[in-house]
Amino acid sequence: MKFFIDTANFEEIKEAHSWGILSGVTTNPSLVAKEENVSFHDRLREISELVNGSVSGEVISLDAEGMIKEGLELAAIAPNITVKLPMTPEGLKACKFFSEKGIKTNVTLIFSANQALMAARAGATYVSPFVGRLDDIGQSGVELIATISDLFAIHGIESEIIAASIRHPQHITEVALAGADIATTPFKVLKQLFHHPLTDKGIEGFLADWEKRKSK
Numbered sequence: 007m008k009f010f011i012d013t014a015n016f017e018e019i020k021e022a023h024s025w026g027i028l029s030g031v032t033t034n035p036s037l038v039a040k041e042e043n044v045s046f047h048d049r050l051r052e053i054s055e056l057v058n059g060s061v062s063g064e065v066i067s068l069d070a071e072g073m074i075k076e077g078l079e080l081a082a083i084a085p086n087i088t089v090k091l092p093m094t095p096e097g098l099k100a101c102k103f104f105s106e107k108g109i110k111t112n113v114t115l116i117f118s119a120n121q122a123l124m125a126a127r128a129g130a131t132y133v134s135p136f137v138g139r140l141d142d143i144g145q146s147g148v149e150l151i152a153t154i155s156d157l158f159a160i161h162g163i164e165s166e167i168i169a170a171s172i173r174h175p176q177h178i179t180e181v182a183l184a185g186a187d188i189a190t191t192p193f194k195v196l197k198q199l200f201h202h203p204l205t206d207k208g209i210e211g212f213l214a215d216w217e218k219r220k221s222k
């Protein structure tokens with residue numbers, strides 16, 4: 007399973023990129039709205055120059071025509087831009103259009119296996135089931151990832167599954183085991199993945215022993 011970071015904050019992206027683990031970036035209108043003093047297109051340009059992988063920028067139109075217009079403008083920013091589209095009939099019309107043009111798409115706001123199947127059949131490069139938001143309403147987001155992964159394997163579907171709406175480190179292990187191709191992860195959760203008390207204790211012990219040896 008690969009790691010994408012789920013943020014529009016350039017400092018967070020730079021930091022995670024420096025760790026050597028990052029294969030892509032996802033943004034959404036709520037994440038972009040938090041970023042002040044930079045235009046959406048400029049931020050996508052900055053990110054796509056830094057990260058050598060898929061960078062999702064989401065459209066906000068509700069009709070296919072508007073989504074296509076916005077998506078073409080986004081795709082013109084850089085070759086690694088992925089057009090993020092909502093899981094609606096209009097979103098899938100636009101998805102089909104981009105797929106036939108060879109432009110990558112990420113169909114977002116997926117909450118059922120049938121939605122994932124439809125998005126895949128419309129040519130989605132990526133489908134994004136929202137794990138945490140399903141957990142919030144008492145359904146299992148991880149189970150949905152496993153079901154979609156099984157369905158895609160049975161039917162030889164090549165769309166990649168991005169586990170989105172990741173809330174904590176346990177989600178990462180669980181969605182990886184359930185067959186997600188990618189987890190798009192907030193910076194806070196990515197940082198949490200480093201931590202283990204025995205790692206910190208181990209470093210302290212090694213350094214203390216080294217100091218003792220030096221003083222002999």
Ligand code: E4P
Nearest residue numbers: 012032034134139170171172
């Ligand atoms: C990513 O593509 C989604 O927009 C994002 O993961 C949603 O996460 P949230 O449920 O924490 O807003």
